[in-house]
Amino acid sequence: MLVYNTLTNKKEEFKPINPPNVSMYVCGPTIYDYFHIGNGRTFVMSDIIRRYLIFKGYNVKFVMNLTDVDDKIIRKANEEGVSTNELTSRYEKAFMTDIKRFKMKPADVYPKATEHMHEIEDIIEKLENKGIAYNVDGNVFYDVGKFNGYGKLSGKKTDDLELGARVEINDEKKNPLDFSVWKKSKEGEPYWESKWGNGRPGWHIECSAMSMKHLGETIDIHAGGNDLIFPHHENEIAQSEAATGRQFANYWMHFGFLNIDKQKMSKSLGNFFTARDILDQFPAEALRLLFVQSHYRSPLNFSKELIESAQKGSDKLNNLVRLLLKEIDKKEGKLVNYDFNRQYKLFAEAMDDDFNTSQAAAVIFDFTREVNKIIVENDNINSKFYEEAIKFLKDTANDVLGIIDFVQLENEAPNLDEGWILDEIEARLQAKAEKNWKLADEIRNSLFEKGIILEDSKSGTTYKKK
RNA sequence: GGCGACGUGGCCAAGUGGCUUAAGGCGUGGGUCUGCAAAACCUAUAUUCAUCGGUUCGAAUCCGAUCGUCGCCUCCA
Known part of the structure; x- marks a missing residue:
């Protein structure tokens, strides 16, 4: 199985540290608002990658963090006049509801930053002891110059970054590229006590701490949206590897953006649709099919027309499943020769090539056409054929891609007498x-x-x- | 200014040296079935992969130039 690794910019053979176990960490949401459909794409695709690893027989531990301390949260809580806890618990609930509607398999752990203060402090302390982090009056910064590998993930050179005019000006920093690992709290902000005084962790440090706590110092896969490559993931690597002296993650996977009119969908641009808003209008399977039909690393231009066209495709799949479920009881009949193994092989070949879900979907659609044709052309088919066809679709389209929901189709009945x-x-x-x-x-x-x-x-x- | 990605039919999109004179989905034309529809199936829809050069026996796929689009370098999935 090949996986594209941002660290090397190449597809690499996937070799877990401790097979059949696989550790996977995905950067989850900051819970200060509903997540948008672009975030949804990342979550859904990470879900599909996880499910495919399970399909391959791996035992996956899947961790998705929830960021529940940060400036945006504090700002929004202040605006609404509620506590940060109240705000984050509200959006945590919303997040759980939405990912369930997206038919995502729940993560094994949803760690939160506020629940890992000790682990965060430990890392900062290690960095400080090694002379890599420095304390300026209660603000602790990471000294980028002390880490040789800085820039190895994003391919950036510190010299080039310094030339860029957009680095934050802060007199306390030795180098403008240095970033906060511990922020001193200002009046009215939530804080945690620490040896550096009252404050809160920087954004990047929480992921280092939670990844290590739940999955170990070196993990197999660390994933997130493309925009996290720099600085977030670069900084995670810097902190973690400086602290432990070990590689932080072996495979870094990044998801392409969902665009609106060719522009990145983002909260700050305001050109977004919330996932729940879209899920009110379209079934999860149609949205998942839309995501599946393009590659996870490519940008995907989003429009209602595109979901509608995906929904038509999804209908086609559902129609076949309904037909199969209806016919399956017909025990007697002639046996049909059909090479199901070949279909599994084609599906796996597609997915083994860096999760080529678009190709995998093509396999499913080819299969759908062939099965429909067999049913049309043969009067009396032995139920074994239906069973195997159902099994194939369950194993692939339902269990891995999530573009068919068998439970729903099996239980669907008009809400009428x-x-x-x-x-x-x-x-x-x-x-x-x-x-x-x-x-x-x-x-x-x-x-x-x-x-x-x-x-x-x-x-x-x-x-x-x- | 630095770094990177991309440009494939009406739309979306896979393919990244010969199996492919290019999968799959949507749309559109024709047909089968049907009283009609729906569903399903069959069939037609790119001699061509932004443009121009080059490498090669052979390129959508490699190299160069040009045009265009987007992203990262600041919070962002």
Whole structure:
């Protein structure tokens, strides 16, 4: 299996430290607002990577942190006149709700910065003892000049960075590139007591601390959005590796942005849709298919039209599953020759190549066409075929990609009295037998208005929810 | 100013030296089935991969130039 590693800018053979275990850390949200659909893409794609590793037989420990101390949180809490705790617990709940709606598998741990103050202090102390961090009147900074590998992830040279006009001016820093690991608290800000005085951790240090605490000093995969490469992940590496003397993460994976009109979707630009807003309008499977159909590292231009087109694709998949579930009870029938193993192989080949989900989706769609064709062309098929087809779709499209939800399809039933619908269908069949097309169409239309779609087929009339 | 990514059909998008004179999804035209529809299937939709040069027996795929788009260098998934 090949994985693209930002550290080397190459696809590399994936070799976990301690197989079959895999440790994976994904930078999660700052819980001060609803997350937007661009964040959603990162979360969903990291979910798919995790699920594929599980599919491959790995035992994955998946950690996603929640940042619950930071300037934005403090600012927003002040604006609303609530405590930071109140604010973060509100958006933590919202986050949990939204990722569940996105059909994400829950992480093994959702660590929070505020719950890891001791671990954070320990790292800062180590850095200070090694002379890499320095304390200026209660503000502790990381001395970038003391770490040789600085810039190895982002490919930036410290000299070039200094030339850039955009580094923060701060007289307390020895070097403008130095960053805070501990911030002294100002009046009215939440604080934690420490040997440097009352303050709070810098942003980057929390991820170092939580990754090490829950997964170890060196982990297999560390992932996040493209914009975290610099400075966030660069700084995490600097802190962690300076503190432990060991490699922090073996594989760094970064997700491409979701764009709006070719521009990065971001809170600061204001060109975003919240995930929950989009999830109110479209099923999670359609959104996941949209993400799956492009590569995780490429930018993806987002528009309603694109989700609608993904939803059509998703409908096609769902139609096949409904058909399979309906037919599966027909035990007798002829055996059909179909090479399911080949499909698994094609699927795995695609995913093994740096999670080529677009190719994997193509495998699923090819499969869908072939199975539909077999069902159309053969009258009486042994249920073994249906079972295997269902198993394949469950293993791949449902369990790995999450673009089909079998549980939902198995349990779906119109929220109406089923017997009544069957009576209507019977009445329509009667009308059809009498060639009373007007009545037959009226019945179909009236059911349609109630959200029931009728479909005639060789084996009779079936219905589904709109 | 420094660094990096990208430009493939009407739209989205995979492919990154010969298997591919380019997957898959959506759309569109034609057809099968049907009373009609829906669903499904069949079929047609790029001699061409931003442009121009070069390397090679062979390039969408490698190299160079040009044009264009975007990102990072500040909080950001």
